[in-house]
Amino acid sequence: LEGIEAIEQTLGNVSQIAVFDTAFHSKMPKKAAIYPIPYEWFEKGIRRYGFHGTSHKYCAQKTAKILGKSLESLRIITCHLGNGASLAAVRNGISINTTMGFTPLEGLMMGTRSGSIDPAILIYLMREYGVDAEKLNTILNKESGLKGISGKSGDMRYITTAMQKGDEPAQLAFDIYIHQLCCCIGKMLPSLSGIDVLVFTAGIGEHSAIVREKTCENFEFLGLKIDREKNIKPAMDTDISTSDSKVRVLVVHTEEDWAIACECWQKMNQA
Numbered sequence: 558l559e560g561i562e563a564i565e566q567t568l569g570n571v572s573q574i575a576v577f578d579t580a581f582h583s584k585m586p587k588k589a590a591i592y593p594i595p596y597e598w599f600e601k602g603i604r605r606y607g608f609h610g611t612s613h614k615y616c617a618q619k620t621a622k623i624l625g626k627s628l629e630s631l632r633i634i635t636c637h638l639g640n641g642a643s644l645a646a647v648r649n650g651i652s653i654n655t656t657m658g659f660t661p662l663e664g665l666m667m668g669t670r671s672g673s674i675d676p677a678i679l680i681y682l683m684r685e686y687g688v689d690a691e692k693l694n695t696i697l698n699k700e701s702g703l704k705g706i707s708g709k710s711g712d713m714r715y716i717t718t719a720m721q722k723g724d725e726p727a728q729l730a731f732d733i734y735i736h737q738l739c740c741c742i743g744k745m746l747p748s749l750s751g752i753d754v755l756v757f758t759a760g761i762g763e764h765s766a767i768v769r770e771k772t773c774e775n776f777e778f779l780g781l782k783i784d785r786e787k788n789i790k791p792a793m794d795t796d797i798s799t800s801d802s803k804v805r806v807l808v809v810h811t812e813e814d815w816a817i818a819c820e821c822w823q824k825m826n827q828a
Contacts, residue, residue: 574821581610582652589654607655609637613645615816616758616809632749639759640668646745654748656741666737668711671701706730713761739775758811
């Protein structure tokens, strides 16, 4: 709101449009959006909202264009893997499930965020060690994930370089990351009743060949196969799967700024 007020003071009555990163997930079915906690909490706004919506929507639409198919015909899992990371299950062009929830802390292991953990751990730490809410918030958001396990960095580039040099904590951090990622992809499959396309995007998704390789290896039982050479140095917005792969695997450059600009343009034309 401070930004809106500042623009009003500086530029007067110029049009302002708010584009919410959660909007793409707003049509998730209740069974995916509501936590198994007292329903009264849901009535207070505690539910799964999801994030990275602008990126997931853009990448799903771009995927359909790359493959020359209608978006509505595709069952897509988009993997937005950056310092923050989330997945979305997209069917009929709509997000029907995602990994982030009430906050961006839920879901995948990330650069410095823990992702989903047993909530009783927090109660245990508060009771047994006197850790307060503020400290827990800092640990889970800024001192966990790749950084917490490696003890040094939340940057996947550092992790992959270090593990190639025999750094065991870095190797463990990488292994947990891939394990968590694959488990979460697996959890998306029933929502879609299968999968037609797996999409990698954002900093890690677009630039880490080893993350894509190790992830895809775990889904070869689905008939998913990637071309090793294409995966090493993929062109922007390209299909890196083999011709006989039953699941297409794409690397898509996310353009959230462009997607937001398009949303604003559409709203302005509707005014």
